[in-house]
Structures are given as C-alpha cells and as structure tokens.
Amino acid sequence: MDSHFRGTLWTTLILFTLPHLTCNMLCPGSCLCNSNNAKCVGDTITDIPKQLPVLTSLLRLDQTKMKIINEQSLANKKLLLRFSLTRSQLHTIHPRAFHVAPQLKSVKLSSNDLSALPARVFSPLIALEELYLDRNQLESIAPDMFKGLVRLQGLDLSHNRLSSLASHVFYELKNLTFLNLGWNSIKKLPPTIFHNLTNLGNLMIYNNELEVLEAGIFDELVNLVALKIHQNQITSLPPQVFWSLRNLENLTLSSNRLQTIPEKSFYNMPKLIQLTIYNNQLLSLPDQLMGHMPDMTVFYLYNTNLTTVPGNLFANMSGLQKLNFHLNIKLRELPSDLFCCVPNLKQLSLKYNDLHYLHPQLFSRLTTLSVLFLNDNKLQSLSDTLFQGLEQVLSVNLKNNTLKNLPGDIFLSNTVLSDLLLSGNPWNCVCSISGIAKWIRHNEHVVLDKDDVICHSPTYQQLRTVGSLRDEELFCDVTTFRTYLSTRELMTPFHTISTSEQTSGVASTTAMPTTRSTTIQLATQQVTIQTNTPTAKPSALHTTIPPTTLQSHTTTLSPTFHDTLVVEQGPEFVHHNLLKGSVYVWFLPSGAALTGLLMFCHILLVAVGLFLILAAMFCMYRLNKTMDELKAEFEHPPG
Template sequence: MDYFLSELMWILFLSMLTFFTSNAACPSLCKCLSNGFVTCIGDTITDTPTQLPIHTYKLNLFKTNMHVIREQSLKKMKLMTRFSLVYSHLHTIHPQAFHFVPQLKSLMLTRNDLSTLHARVFSPLVALEELYLDRNQLEAITADMFEELVALEYLDLSYNKLSSVPSEAFSKLVNLEILDIGNNYLTTLSPTTFRSLIKLNQLSIHKNQLKKLEPGMFDGLVNLQYLQIHSNKIATIPPEVFWPLKKLKNLTLSSNKLQYIPERSFYNMPKLFKLTIYNNPLLSLPDELMGHMPEMPEFYLYDTNLITVPGNLFSNMSGLQTLNLHFNDRLSDLPPDLFCCLPELQKLSLKSNNLQQLHPKHFSRLNKLEILLLNNNTLKNLPKNIFQELEQLTMLDLHGNQLKNLPEDIFKSNTVVTVILSANPWDCTCSIKALVKWIKHNKHAVLESDDVMCHSPQYQILRTLDSLHDEELNNCNMTTVTPSCTRTQETTQESSWTTPTATEAASSPRPNVKPDEISSTYDISPPFHDIIVVEEGHDFVHHNYHSGWVYVWFLPSKAVLAGFLMFSHILLVAAGVFLILANMYAMHLLCKRANEIKEQFARI
C-alpha cells in the first residue's frame, strides 16, 4: 500500500513540475497548454520563439512579422509534429528549413505571400500527411516538388496563381486522399495528371479557366467520391469521361460553357448523390443522359437555354425528393410523362420558366408532392383535374401568370394549406363565380389576397376577388343587346323603341322578346334582371350596384355638346390658374409696400 502511495505522489510531483516548467518557459506573446499546444500571436514576432516548453508538439504562429523561415528557425523543434504559420506575409522559405523536423505530420502555410518555392524544399518531410499552401501567390510548382511526400494524404493548393501543373507533379502521391487545386488560373490539364492517385477521395479543380476535359483524365480514380469542376469555361465533355468513377457521390459541372452533353455521360454512377449542370447555355439534352441514380435526393437544372427536355430525363432518379427545374426563360414545353417516375418527390419548382400550358397528367403520379411552384410563367389556363392526384399538396404558387380564371373544383381533392394567386389578370365576370366562392371559404389559405385583383371587365378593375358580391355573380345567363334594337314579331310600333321613363317602366308590362332574338354586342352586367333597351343617342358607360339599386351613368355622345363641355372645363381651369397667379402678384406688391413703410419708420 505504501508503495502505491509513493508512486502516486511521484507521478503527481512530476506532473506539477512539468506544468510549472512549461508555464515558466512560455513566451509572453504565446499561450502554452499542458497538452503541448502553443499559440503565438503578435506583429513583434519575427522568428520562431526560442523559449518554448520542451514538450511542444504543435506550434501555431498567427499574424506575425515572420516573413522568412530561416535554416535554423525550426532547429529546436525536434518533438513538433504540427506547425502552422498563417497571416504573416511569409515570402521566403530556406531550402534547408525543414531538415530539422522530418517528423512533421502537418504543415500549414495558409494566407501568406509565397510566390516561389525551392524545388526540393519539402523533401525531408517523408512523414508529412497534410500540406496547406492555399491562399498564397504561387505561380508555378515543379514536377519533383512533392516527390518525397509519399505519406501525404491532404494537399491544398487553392487560391493561388497557378496557370499550369506538370503532368508528373502528383505522380508519387499514392496515398493522397484530398487534392484541391481550385481557384487558380489553370487552362488545361494533362490526361495523366491524376492517373496514379488511386486512393484519391476528393478532387477540386473548380474556378479555373479550363476550356475542356481531356479523354481519360479520370482513369484510375477508382475511389473518387467528390469531383468539383464547376465555374470553369468547359465547352465540351469527352464521351464516357466519367464512367471510371463508379463510387462517385458528388459531381458539379455547373457554371461552365456547355451547350451540349454527350449521350450517356452520367451512366455507371449508381451512388451519385449530387449532380449539378445548371448555369450552362444548354441548347438540348440527349434522350439518354442519366443512368441509374436511386440515391439522389435533389436535382437542380436552371439558367439554361433549353426549350424542352427529354421525356425520360428523370426516370432513373426514383429517390428524388426535390426537383428544381426553374429559371429557364426559354423553357416553354414539358413532355407529358416527364415526372412519371418520381414517387418520392416532395417539392417541384417550375417557377420563372416560359411555360404556356400544362398537360392534364403532368402531376398525376406525384402522390407525395407537398410544394408545387408554378409562379412567373405564362400560363393562360389550367386543366380541370391537373391537381386531382396531389392529395398531400400544402403549397401552390400560381402568381405572376396570365390566368383569367380557374376551373370549378380545381382544388376539391387537395388539402391545400397555402395558395398564391396574385399578379394574374383575373376576369371578374360570371365565369369566376366558383373561384370567388372558394376564396371566400378558404381565406386562411390565400396569401396576398389583397393583390388578387380583377383586370377585366373595365368596371371591375382593381377590385379584389373576395370583395365581389354574390348578387353580382348570380345571374350568369343574362343576354346582351346593341344600342339600337331590332324589331320583333311582338312589336306593334313602327318606329324604333325608346327608353321608357321610370314610371312607365314600373307600370308597363315587360316586352315579350326572346333572348336569342336579340343581337348582342355589349354585356348586360349581372345586377340587371330585365331587358334594357337604350335608344340611340347615349352610350352606356358604367353602373354601380348599391342597396338594391342600380345606378347607371351615361356620357352624351353628341360631338357639339361634348366639345362645349370640354371647352368649359378648360376655361374653368384657365380661370383658376389666372386667379392664383393674380393673387400671388398682389401678395408680392403688398409685401413690397410693407417693406417700404418699414424703411421709412426706420429712418425716423
């Protein structure tokens, strides 16, 4: 028992000694942790600190003035395995700088001013696993720069100024798993550049100036899962260039210059989880493009020049949950069976295209669809049963189209929670009665209801649909008449009919005229329950319905009278303007006289 107590005390003593020793040796600008991590910050640091704890394993130098790593800078760091020097404007590394630290596993030189490196500067680092050279000013790398880094797993060269990469630059990095050379100025890559990287998992060559992909450039990358090629200037893709990538999960080809894509380009990639080809000037897509992709949950295809797409484009994406086929301002037609094989689809965005019509069966198999965005197209009408099978639909956006009406009971089979109908030219005649009724019974579901307005007929303009009264829409079979009526067999007078007075209209019987015997030009609005005959001489302009009365407004049609009224109006306006100017001039004279009197009193 005494033996164990003595051992415990000895271990505790050594721990305390190490703790106090490490704190005593820690420089003033550094923070030293007991686990061997040291961080030093300050622009007064010009070289690696000399007074560091002997058990320093990781040294971080941040925002220093250490512009050069000298030959002796790392001489005393024989236990250090991780070294980083960032945000320090480092511009030079001595060719022998790393000879004293062959045990290094991680070297981070991010965000400095390195423009050139000695060809063999990293050769002593045979145990190095991570090398970060990103966000510097590197313009070139040599073919043998990484030749001795056989243990390297992560290499980051992004955000530099590389215009080319030697074809053998990565040939010895057989253990490399992640390579990032994105955000450079690369215009071309050799077909053999990546051929020996059999363990590579992620490859990023995005945001360069690549104009094409070379045939066979991905051969050998049998373990690649993430490939980023977006934001280049790629105009052509070799056939079957992606076929060796059978384990690929993520492929980004968006924001390039692709107009055409070869047939079956995306075959033999059954594990593909993400594919982007949007923001390309695509003119057409081949009938056979997508292979079996059951694991892909979402797909984006927007900002293209497509007019239509193949009917089987999404047929192999049975696991798709979100499909964004939007912002294609030339896309005017969709094949009827385009969405036939998407049983798991929950969101479909077709907004901001140029769709003019939809097939009645477009959405018939989307039983799990919850969100449907059709806004900002040019739809003029919708088939009656187009939403019939969408029992799970909760959000429908139809705003910004050319819809004048919707079929009766179009939402009957849906549990729509939210619908947007604004910015459409709704025709508020009798035919809109069913839609108005639905809106009034589902006010909670209609967003922006104040913007769901009538655009026709003229007397209803700017009225909201939910403000239309039932009595205005109850008489949808009323006939129409012309200003001068035709004679009928029941007419006993030889002259044309004249408009009866209010007393005569109340006492005289209704003329026995059949509706189909009257020629029609002007619509009689719903509030009129009798036939109205207007003699030639006045034009019907507008009517309002209020408290059971119909108020009819007429405009004289005689040119002389109309001209006299217009002249009188102009004369009154001119007289008003003259009086205002005269008043202003009188006020000016009055002020001037008041100032003169004030000056006379001032002299006294």
C-alpha cells in the first residue's frame, strides 16, 4: 500500500515538474523565462531567439543589438500574442515580417531607429489591438499603413518626426479608443482626419506645430473624454469647435498663441473637470465664455496679457476647488462679483499679477477658502472688511506689495488663521499703524516673517520691526504742544518747541514784524499757528492742537523728544544734543550749491592740513640734520 502510494506521488511530481524543466531547458541564456513569459535583455541578442518555451505568449526584447525584423524572425511562434522590442537599434522591418504571426494582439516597437515603414506592413495582424511606434524617427506614414486593423484600440505615434498625415490614414480604425500624436512636427491636420473615430476616448496632439484647428475637426468624436492640444502654435479657434464634445472631461489649450477666444467656446461640455488655457497671449475674454461646468474642480488661467476679466467668468463653476489665476503681469483689476458663485473654492492664487486695488467685498462669499496668495502685486491698501467672510482661511500671503499700513481689525474674523506673511512692504510707521502693530504683537505665532516686517518710513523708525512699535513711540497720545516757531520767512534764528501730554500749549517768538501761518508735522497731528507780533517785543500765542493728521514742510519730531526742543532752520541732516533736560536740534541746509561749497571747503581744509603736516615733518628732518652736523664739528674740531 505504501509502495503504491509512493509511486503515485512520484508520478504526479514528475508530471507537474516536467513542463517547467522543459521550459527552462528551452530558455536561451540571455533570457528569463517564467510560465508563459520570456524577457531577453543584452547586447548579445541580434535576432529573435529561435528556441523559446512552447507556451510563450509574451516576448519582451530590450536593449538589444537587433537591427532588422526579417521575414522569419517571428516564425514558429504560434502561441505568441504580445511582442515587444524596445530600446534597441531596430531600423528595418521586412514587408512580410508579420505574415508568420497573424495572431499577435500587441506589438511594441518603442525607442528604436525606425525612420520608415513598408506600406501595410501591419495589415496581416487582423487581431491586433495595440500598436506602439513611439520614440522613433518616423517622418511619414503611408495613407494605407493601418488598413485592415479593424480591431486596433490603442495607437501611439508620439515622439517622432511626422509633419503631416493623410486625411484617411485612420479611416478603418473604428474601434480605436486611444490615439497619441504628441511630440511631432505636425503643422496642419485635415478637417476629416478623425471623423471615423467615433469610439475615440483619448486624443493627444500636444507638442506639435499646429497653427490652426479646422472647423468641424472634432465633430464626430462624441465619446471623447480627454483632448490635449497644448504646446502648439494655435493663434485662433473656430467658433463652436468643441461643441460636439459632450462627454469631454479634460481639455488642455495652454501654451499656444491665442489672443482671443470666440464667444461661448466652452459651452455644451457639462462633464468638463479640468480646463487649462494658461500661457497664451490673451488680451480679453468674452462675457459669455464658460457653459455649465458643475464638475470643474481645477482651473488654470495664468501667464496671459489680460488686464481684467468678465465678472461672470467662474459663475458656472460651482464645484471649483482650486483656481490658479496668477502670473498675469498686466492684470490690474478684478470685478467685485468675480468670486460670487464658487462656494467650494479652497485655494486661490492671485500672486504675481499687477493688482493695485481689491474691492472690499471681493472675497466675501468664499466661506470655505483655506489658502489665499496675494503676494507680489502692487496693492497699496486693503479694506478692513476684505477678509471678513474668510472664516476658514488658514494661510494668507501679502508679501512684496506696496502696503504702507493695514487696518488694525482686518484679521479680526479670521480666527483660525495660522500662516500670515507680510514682509517686503514699505511700512509707514506713524501713529496710524499702531492698530496692526498691536495685532502683530498679540499674534506673533501667526506672522511667520515678523522679523522681516520692517519700517521703511519715517527715517527715525527705519529698520525697526512693526511688531516692536508702542503707542507712546508713535505720539498716539499727544494732543497738544507748545512751540516757539521760527522759519526763514519770519527771519528768526531759531524756534523752541516744547512737547507734553497737556491739553494746551503756548508758542512764542522773537522780533516778528508780520503775521504768518506755519504748519508743523508731529506724528499724526496737525496744527496751524498764526503769529501776529509787533516789532518792539515778542508776544505769546495760545494754541490748542486738534487730533488730526499733521503735515509739514520742514520739521519731523522724533518720538523720543519729550522736553524742550530747540530747532535751527533747515530741512535735512538732523543733529542734536541733550543739555539740561532740553534737546537742541539743528539742520544742515540741503541746497545743491551750498552742499557743494561745504564739500569743497572740507576737501580744501583736509588738503591744507596734510600740507602742513608734511611741511612740519620736513622742517623736523632739516633741523635734525643740522643738529647732527653741529655735533660732529664740536666733537672733531679742525686742526
């Protein structure tokens, strides 16, 4: 019983092992055989191996020195269904090379040196479903090249040197679902070239030299899902050229030469998910351009010459989540209702445009927005209500604009804001900036570049960070001051200004013969003081300072001056000394002639000083030499 059982077991093992042993015995040394697959790699392969496992249905040859597929290369491969010869030196195919293998369903000849193909060389392959001829040197395709390939579903002709195609070259490929013509040199396509491809789902014509699209060229492609015609030289679109593409989900028109787009070009495409028209020379867009696109989630519109856009541009994109609307260097204004109807928008990029102004209600309906890029524009000011509706915004980038100030409560409603960038703006650190300075101090963890948010003006605040400013340094609490006013018109050598926190001030001058009116700048307060003094003696003037913005033609007072300030006339180059509780300040006049004269005098004095030093050194030298001579005579008298 045991002996019989052992015999049966050995028989079974032999029956199961023998085919594998046979396969391995028939597998060439440069190949790897596994079940019904065989892969052969290496420079030693110059032709298709004659001896392969009988059951081989997939044969892959890669990086070989095979240059020709001859008439018998595929002979005796009755079960072979998929044949691949890639990254080799193949340059010739015999006209009858595939007559011995009509059962093939897939042929891949990518990345070879094929520059020409015999007419109808693939016609015997009546069962062929996939044909890959990409990355070769093909310059032309015979009009009847694909005749008889009625079952073909995928055809890749990309990365060749094709410049034109016959109008009926794809006529018999009624079951084709994928066609790639990208990366060629095609300048023009016949208007009927795709008319028989009613089952086509993916059409790639990108990276060619197309200058025009013929009217009606896509009319029969009712099942097309993806159309990629970016990176061409298309200058215009025929009206309604895409209207038959009701099932289209992806359309790329970017990197062409479009300056205008016909009205209603993107109507009748309700399934569209992605549309790209960036990198075009667009000057304007029509008011009616986008049809109903509820499934659109991503939209790219950047690097154009647009100066503005229609207010309803995104109105039919209710499902939009990401909008890249940047790098439009001439885009200066946006309609106030531009983002009215995109309630699901999560990321909005408006960076690197030319925006000078944003309407206070521009973002009011973007209640789900989480990321907003406004950097590298020319925004000069922002309304305190601009971000009021952005209750879910996490990141706002305002870097590199021309902002001098921001309302203190502009981010009041943005309670989840965690990433704010403000550097690269010319902040004006006077009293009006105290609100946003206080907000920055209380939200340092939010302002990621707080150390680079630097004051550009006034001069005495330069290089300070906005977050370091305090109200008392900005004169926000000063309401009155006393001033002794002197200007060139009043012919007074100097005037004294005394600052304090009282509610009134006194100003006095000496020997002022006429009535004058002078305006002085002190932080954000303005005062105009009229002086009416007799010629005999000075008089005192009582002045109350209103809490309004000060403007001056001569004097800006540093916030550290709280005592008596003696001011000499002059607009620039401030110098000061502290003496007995008073700060004495004088200014060097900045007239060009006077400055030149002073510079000349300075250089002359330096030159005279150097001359005197050299003269003194020479005199010392002569004196020392004379003394040496006298000493020598004294020590060694003559005779």
